[in-house]
Amino acid sequence: MERxxxxxxxEDIKSGRVTDIYFDRTIKILKAxxxxxxxxxxxxxxxLPDDGEWxxxxxLEECTRLFEGMKINVRSMPEGAxxxxxxxxxxxxxxxxxxxxxxxxxxxxxxxxxxxxxKAARCKKFAEDRGVISFGARxxxxxxxxxxxxxxxxxGCDGVAVLMSGELIGADPVGTMPHxxxxxxGNSVEATKAFHEVIExxxxxxALVDTFGDEKFETIAVAEALGEKLYGVRLDTPASxxxxxxxxxxxxxxxxxxxxxxxxxxxxxxxxxEHKIIELNPYVDAYGVGTAISSAKVxxxxxxxxxxxxxxxxxxxxxxGSKRVLRCNGCYNSMMIPLKENxxxxxxxxxxxxxxxxxDILQSxxxxxxxxxxxxxxxxxxxxxxxxxxxxxxxx
Numbered sequence: 001m002e003r004x005x006x007x008x009x010x011e012d013i014k015s016g017r018v019t020d021i022y023f024d025r026t027i028k029i030l031k032a033x034x035x036x037x038x039x040x041x042x043x044x045x046x047x048l049p050d051d052g053e054w055x056x057x058x059x060l061e062e063c064t065r066l067f068e069g070m071k072i073n074v075r076s077m078p079e080g081a082x083x084x085x086x087x088x089x090x091x092x093x094x095x096x097x098x099x100x101x102x103x104x105x106x107x108x109x110x111x112x113x114x115x116x117x118x119k120a121a122r123c124k125k126f127a128e129d130r131g132v133i134s135f136g137a138r139x140x141x142x143x144x145x146x147x148x149x150x151x152x153x154x155x156g157c158d159g160v161a162v163l164m165s166g167e168l169i170g171a172d173p174v175g176t177m178p179h180x181x182x183x184x185x186g187n188s189v190e191a192t193k194a195f196h197e198v199i200e201x202x203x204x205x206x207a208l209v210d211t212f213g214d215e216k217f218e219t220i221a222v223a224e225a226l227g228e229k230l231y232g233v234r235l236d237t238p239a240s241x242x243x244x245x246x247x248x249x250x251x252x253x254x255x256x257x258x259x260x261x262x263x264x265x266x267x268x269x270x271x272x273x274e275h276k277i278i279e280l281n282p283y284v285d286a287y288g289v290g291t292a293i294s295s296a297k298v299x300x301x302x303x304x305x306x307x308x309x310x311x312x313x314x315x316x317x318x319x320x321g322s323k324r325v326l327r328c329n330g331c332y333n334s335m336m337i338p339l340k341e342n343x344x345x346x347x348x349x350x351x352x353x354x355x356x357x358x359x360d361i362l363q364s365x366x367x368x369x370x371x372x373x374x375x376x377x378x379x380x381x382x383x384x385x386x387x388x389x390x391x392x393x394x395x396x
Contacts, residue, residue, distance in 0.1 A: 007143045014066065016101040018108075023101050036097045040307035040322050042088035043110060049118065049297035054392055056121045056385055057081045057089045058151045059113030060365075061375055063106055067366045071098045074366035077325070078373075080117075080154055080381040081361055082388045087325045087336050088362065089114075089301070096305075103303050111298040113151040119273075119296035120155030121385060123289050125394050126274040131158045131286030133174050135269055136294025137165065152293050154381040156389065158286075169378040176206040176234045176267070187212060192222045196229060204231040206267060209252075210241075216251050223261045232265035232285065239271055249283040274394075323362075330356020332391035 008018045016024070030036060048055050060079040067074055072094035083089050090110070092099060124132050134152035137145035137160075149157075149165035159174035160166055166173035177195055185191040192207040205226060209218035219233050233252070237245065249266060256264050268280060269288030277287055306314045306321055314320035322339035331354040352358060365373040376384075 005143055007141065010065070013102075013105045019101050019104045023103055027097055027101050030097055036095050037308050038094065038310070039096045039305050040091060040093040041303050041305045042092075042323070043090045043106070043301045043303050044086055044088050045083075045299050045301050046085055047300065048085060049115065049299070050122075052118065052122070053395075054082050054084055054118075055114055055299050056117040056155050057083050057110075057114055058117035058154060059110040060090070062109045062113070062147070063090075064366065064371050064373075064375070066102060066105060066109070067092075068369060068371060070366075070369045071095065072366060072369060073364070075362045076365040076373075077361050078363070078381075078384070079376070080384045080388075082121075082332075082385070082392055083325075084334060086319075087334065088323055090365075091306075091322060091362065092303075093307075107301055107303060111301050113147060114301070115296045115298040116148055116151035116293055117155030117385070118299060119293045120152040120157045120289075121389060122274045122394060123272075123277060123287070123293065124156030124158075124386070125389050125392075126277045127281070127287060130277075130281065130284060131267075132277075133157060133159045133161065133286065133288045134165075134290075134293055135161050135288040136290035136292070137162045139291045139294045148294050150378055154378055154385060155293075156382065156385055157289075157293070161288075171379070177208050179208065179211050179236075182208060182211040188218045189221050189225045192230070193225060196226060205229055206232040206234055206265075208236060209233045210235050210237045215248055216255050219252050219264075220255055220259065223256060223259065223264055228263070230261070230264055232267050234267040234269060234288070236268075236270045236288075246280060246283065249280065253283050324360055325362050326358040327361050328352035328354060328356040328358055330354045332388065334361075 012018055045055065057077050058079060060076060072092055074090065074092050076090040077083060134149045134157045137148055140148055145162050146165045146168045149160035149162055150168050153160055153169050160169060161173055161175050163173055177191060182188050182191040185194055188207055188209055188211055196205055207222040207230065209215050209222060215235050215237060222233065223230055253266060265285035266283055267286045268284050272287055272289045273292035304314055304318045312321035324337050324339050325334060327334040330352060333352060363373065
């Protein structure tokens, strides 16, 4: 059957067809030789994008759907956990031939979702209390748009733009109006008035003010046309026309306030990332961030065997043995120790210097192929991420 899209579906992944060939060959060799061993393997990142000090763990729920029914056990951080390098985010154990062929798929599910969630968290952290909306689905293959925007949302974005993504996270999608509406209507005033007349009243009226003329004068025109009904204006000025964009925003804010339109908010989109957000914060109320989030650098997780038949064993450059990741519930400092009792490590976990208690954040998630942990809603995960972000700093 001819494929309509060049993408794999869940059955393709579950059947092992989306795997690197050398894993497929490894399974064939092991079975031919009658070799199979009980192993533990962990997923860690040795470095993070943009020289970051932390990442946001995402993609777990999709992984659990793959894990379900497999003869394995899984310990994992909860989805949305903020993690550091060399700390395992997930550990899987079972007979190698039962799960080895899924290494490619598991890494793909975790690496991309975590990269997107991490970039979203960075943008939200720098935006502080200003809104951040995911606008980047159009830059990626449409079949993965819902995954992209869910990851962006749980990472901290306040909203998503795509219809299906809104259904997935349980929230209405967010958007203003495209340049095409203004071009077809003739100008920003007519487009804004038509939007106001046709679109349901609960949708906030945000006008796009950079299509044909100067942002300041288009803003004044739409403000005078809609008055109190205008919620905000969006500047999506092309980079070739921006000049001193901060100064443009300052002028727009000045002219609005001067005329009594202090209630009108300023939204900005187009080519934004955390660096631009820091620069524009003085005058912006909300951001639409696209490519920086949707095409974020992946978290470069690796899966490595750490135990074989109950004995610690790992390739060089890796720390063997099953581990615990402990986080202080006060200052959120974290550390890693062996899972097995060891007097050399025991004294380190009595309490934290801040007086808080250390708690395991690697918990049992799958037992004998059965999901035993909760699957929180996207909003719960996002709230968890935002709460953690208060305890983690950022540098550019």
